[in-house]
Amino acid sequence: MNNYYTLIYLNREIKEKIGGCFFRFAISPHKDVLHIYVGAQDSTLRLIFSTNSRETALFLDGYRPPKKRNVIDFFPFLEGQKITDTELANNDRLLSIHFESGKKLLFKLFSGRPNVFVVENNTIVDAFKNPEKHKGTTPPQPMAPDFQDEVSPRRSPKNQMTEVxxxxxxxxLPSLIEQHGVGEMSPKKVKAFTLEASRALEQDPHPRVLKTGDFCLWSREWLDIPSEKECTEVNDCVSFAYKNAVHLRRLHNKKEDVAEFLARNKKQKKSMVGQLKQADKSLGRADEYEKYGHLLMAHAHESISPAEDTISVEDFYEDNEEIEIPLNDRGTIAEEAEYYYEKAKDARTAYEKAKERLPKEKKKLKNIEGLQSQLASIDRLPDLNSWLKEHKSSLRELGYGSSEDKQVSSPYRKFKVGKYEVWIGKNAKSNDKLTSLAHKEDIWLHARGVGGSHVVIRMGNYKDYPPKNVILQAAGYAAFYSKAKGMKSAPVMYTKRKYVRKPKGAAPGAVVVEREEVEMVPPINPKEY
Incomplete structure (x- = not known):
């Protein structure tokens, strides 16, 4: 989202709007997001920085009152300091905001670990992410890219262009290459085309967000992909692209949760309908059991040996052919007959119940398929929320409820991180219950060195670890529900549940961890994520 050419224009726009303003305060209302409030006497703006590797972005936004609870403050020593300049590193995605005290905020907008550092005398004195790791170190330096004069003839068109x-x-680039037939060009023409395309970015920007969700500076003549939004300022399009990406992520996560629930229910209902359609077999078994009862009653005056498992009698329903009837150790033949009469009655009852239940289950299956079809067509989060509210009763009948609904009767808190369910203990006894119920392959987490809740990531039948972002988010929950809640970042250990044991006679909530890994994470309130 913040390509180097994007940052050229963004730096100019930010400098124009915040130059001479004062740093008011900085907070992190959500994981991986920093809001920096800057302003003059009569106005305040927010500089929003997302360090999510999939949604890295920096842009100015309008004022919005900060949350008063469960937020983390950053860089208090900058409060009240005047902004004197903003600067973009030459040919690199490092943008600085300079203050009159000589300190600067250095935004690193590249690699898989974006961050912002407070720098003084060429030394990092604080950081948004992992401050303890970075304090006292040298800040990132601009890395001059390698511009090639010659194009390698055997490389792909994309690699040829990025050499230049x-x-x-x-x-x-793939869309640009396809539109202009770069794959058919000679190396010399590829170089000339690349230089021309670069000049268009530098001298003739057309800020727009494409229908694909990508931010673009090329005009439709250069890249003929329809626009979702066109802007006069780069900042506005970056803001739109970021918010759209966040919206799509939240929509996807919430929609996937409901879709997986409906898919499970559909599979169960289809299986149930299939079984109920086989109800005729119950009627057939009822006839067979009743026949056994009649045949046995015809021999009720006879005795049987306790050691016998079957009895051989003449089947007067089938031309007196010999038939073997299993015995069930009921005592007398009459009692064996009574057993089969009861079996026949139960089988007929099951048949009648199946006949009565089948249309109801078919209706439920049809309802689930209808819900799946409607869900598939939803592409906006507000529409999904409205749809969930509209179909709340239908979904609840199927067993779907909010985390809050489930927590009323649950001995521990439950939340979702993507498709993974996360359990969080409420107290020492709840911690014991949670950990004892967890599967050996589940992921167990706890804030290191302080009291707090046990946290478990449910893994189902999977033996691998979940994606790292899931672990980091659950670790943030563990930090929040611990005595490290007030820290900017806290160490959280995690391991497989099978490496966690409770010593005999140990106090409630006390465990021994045989092996662990540790991550430094900011506390995250799951109710606000």
């Missing part, structure tokens, strides 16, 4: 200009937006 490594700063080009790589996510858009």
């Amino acid at each position: 200009n490594p700063l080009l937006p790589r996510n858009l």
Whole structure:
């Protein structure tokens, strides 16, 4: 989202709007997001920085009152300091905001670990992410990219273009190459085309967000992909693209949760309908059991040996052919007959109940399929929320409820991280219950060195670890529900549940961890994520 060419224009726009303003305060209302409030006497703006590797973005937004609870404050020593300049590193995605005290905020917008550092005298004195790791170290330095004069003839068109200009937006190059037939060009023409495309980015920007969700500076003549939004300022399009990406992520996660629930229910209902359709077999068994009862009653005056498992009698329903009837150790033949009469009665009852239940289960299956069809067509989060509210009773009948609903009767808190369910203990006894119920392959987490809740990531039948972002988010929950809640970041250990044991006679909530890994994470309130 913040390609180098994007940052050229963004830096100019930010400098124009916040130059001479004062740093008011900075908070992190959500994981991986920093809001920096800056302003003059009569106005305040927010500089929003997302360090999510999939949604890295920096842009200015309008004022919005900060949350008063469960937020983390950052860089209090900058409060009241005047902004004197903003600066973009030459040919690199490092943007600085300078203050009159000589300190600066250095935004690193590349690699898988974006971050913002407070720098003084060329030394990092604080950081948004992992401050303890970075304090006292040298800040990131601009890395001059390698611009090639010659194009390698055997490389792909995309690699040829990035040899000429490594700063080009790589996510858009495949479409650019296809539209202009770059694959058919000679190396010399590829170089000339690349230089021309670079000049268009530098001198003739057309900020827009494509229907694909990508931010773009090329005009439709250069890249003929329809626009979702066109802007006069780069900042506005970056803001739109970021918010749209966040919206789509939240929509996907919430929609996937409901879709998986409906898919499970559909599978169960289809299986149930299939079984109920086989109800005729119960009627057939009823006839067979009743026949056994009649045949046995015809021999009720006879005795049987306790050691016998079957009895052989003449089947007067089948021309007196010999038939073997299993015995069930009921005592007398009459009692064996009574057993089969009861079996026949139960089988007929099951048949009648199945006949009565089948249309109801078919209706439920049809309802689930209808819900699946409606869900598939929803592409906006507000529409999904409205749909969930509209169908709340239908979904609840199927067993779907909110985390809050489930927590009323649950001995521990339950939340979702993507498709993974996360359990969080409420107290020492709840911690014991949670950990004892967890499967050996589940992931167990706890804030290191302080009291707090046990946290478990449910893994189902999977033996692998979940994606790292899931572990980090659950670790943030563990930090929040611990005595490290007030820290900017806290160490959280995690391991497989099978490596956690409770010593005999140990106090409630006390465990021994045989092996562990540790991550430094900011506390996250799951109710606000």
